Amino acid sequence: MIAHQSASLPFTRPTIVESLPLDELEPGRVHRLRLAMTQNATGNETLVPVFVIRAEGDPSPVVGITAAIHGNELNGIRVVQELAASLARDPSAMRLGTIIAVPLLNVPGYLNETRTFSDGVDLNRIMPGKPHGNESELYAHRIMELIIKRCDYLFDLHTASFGRVNTHYVRCDLRSPTVMTLAALLEPQIILHSPNSDGTLRGAAAQLGIEALTVEVGDPQRIQRGMVREAYSGLTAALAHLGVLDPVDPHPEEELIKCARSYWMYTDRGGLLHVLPSLGERVKRGDEVARLRDVWGDLVVRFYAPEDSVVIGKSTNPTAGAGSRVVHLGVEGDPV
Numbered sequence: 001m002i003a004h005q006s007a008s009l010p011f012t013r014p015t016i017v018e019s020l021p022l023d024e025l026e027p028g029r030v031h032r033l034r035l036a037m038t039q040n041a042t043g044n045e046t047l048v049p050v051f052v053i054r055a056e057g058d059p060s061p062v063v064g065i066t067a068a069i070h071g072n073e074l075n076g077i078r079v080v081q082e083l084a085a086s087l088a089r090d091p092s093a094m095r096l097g098t099i100i101a102v103p104l105l106n107v108p109g110y111l112n113e114t115r116t117f118s119d120g121v122d123l124n125r126i127m128p129g130k131p132h133g134n135e136s137e138l139y140a141h142r143i144m145e146l147i148i149k150r151c152d153y154l155f156d157l158h159t160a161s162f163g164r165v166n167t168h169y170v171r172c173d174l175r176s177p178t179v180m181t182l183a184a185l186l187e188p189q190i191i192l193h194s195p196n197s198d199g200t201l202r203g204a205a206a207q208l209g210i211e212a213l214t215v216e217v218g219d220p221q222r223i224q225r226g227m228v229r230e231a232y233s234g235l236t237a238a239l240a241h242l243g244v245l246d247p248v249d250p251h252p253e254e255e256l257i258k259c260a261r262s263y264w265m266y267t268d269r270g271g272l273l274h275v276l277p278s279l280g281e282r283v284k285r286g287d288e289v290a291r292l293r294d295v296w297g298d299l300v301v302r303f304y305a306p307e308d309s310v311v312i313g314k315s316t317n318p319t320a321g322a323g324s325r326v327v328h329l330g331v332e333g334d335p336v
Contacts, residue, residue, distance in 0.1 A: 019146055022098055027054040030088040037142050051084040051101040058096040063244055064151035065101040069124050069201055071109020075217040076157025078228045097244040100150060115161055127204035144204060154205045154212040159220050163317030167279045168230055171214040174335050178211050185241050186215055186234035189280050190257045190312055193335040257310055259330030266323055267292060271300055273320035275327055277311045284308050290326045
């Protein structure tokens with residue numbers, strides 16, 4: 001007995017390319033490509049899915065939207081998919097420019113359900129990679145060469161890591177007026193100033209003169225519909241500001257928290273961790289933010305906020321060894 005049978009849907013196999021032929025693609029359509037990145041020991045290629053959408057008019061600017069450079073960051077995948085689906089339904093909504101939208105950068109990590117690349121390395125710490133480096137360095141280099149260098153703007157979508165949760169927040173260099181404007185349009189709860197020289201994809205893009213932002217969209221290995229809707233709404237508003245999409249209706253203004261810096265608090269011993277404040281909650285200096293109990297249930301340490309701050313992210317994993325993350329605190333203000 002057949003319990004379930006999938007509907008038959010039309011399918012066109014995406015074209016495999018070794019570079020993005022932006023000038024050759026027909027305007028007014030959503031193109032699905034598979035970009036060859038590296039080869040495994042059998043000679044088979046790792047193929048990165050890419051949507052390319054060109055407006056009927058001016059093909060500039062080129063906007064890059066990337067997701068899942070960490071293989072467990074799924075919310076961004078849905079944001080990219082929904083943007084592509086929307087433009088496939090109504091290509092005329094795109095007024096000018098070119099969008100390069102990559103739903104899934106770290107294909108090996110995604111398949112393994114891990115944050116890191118197949119060799120255990122965090123791709124977002126080794127950018128811009130090396131043309132003659134090891135496996136992850138070469139993959140990182142080709143992301144930069146084949147995708148990022150084609151862009152004028154970059155929105156890089158992330159989530160928290162395993163065992164942690166995040167607010168919807170943006171990391172960017174607030175010293176750039178353009179970036180600051182785009183960050184506010186993304187409708188985050190918090191904007192965090194973060195310098196660009198940190199080995200990240202955003203940092204490597206900024207070093208090339210690309211206006212780049214990191215957008216943190218919720219929690220790992222989950223599809224959170226609310227977070228996806230918020231990120232999609234903010235992204236379309238930013239694209240409309242750039243003139244790429246039709247203007248959108250203004251959204252109700254909500255409080256936007258701007259932080260000049262941030263840091264994590266860590267445990268100095270092991271036990272069972274309980275973080276007290278909620279995401280986005282403001283805490284005062286001296287407020288208790290977490291408790292750690294030993295395996296007998298005895299309270300061994302309390303953690304207190306070192307200064308007035310706001311909770312950007314926090315640990316949700318009670319099992320904490322010495323050196324585990326506790327809470328991510330942002331300090332409000334303008335960058336110095």
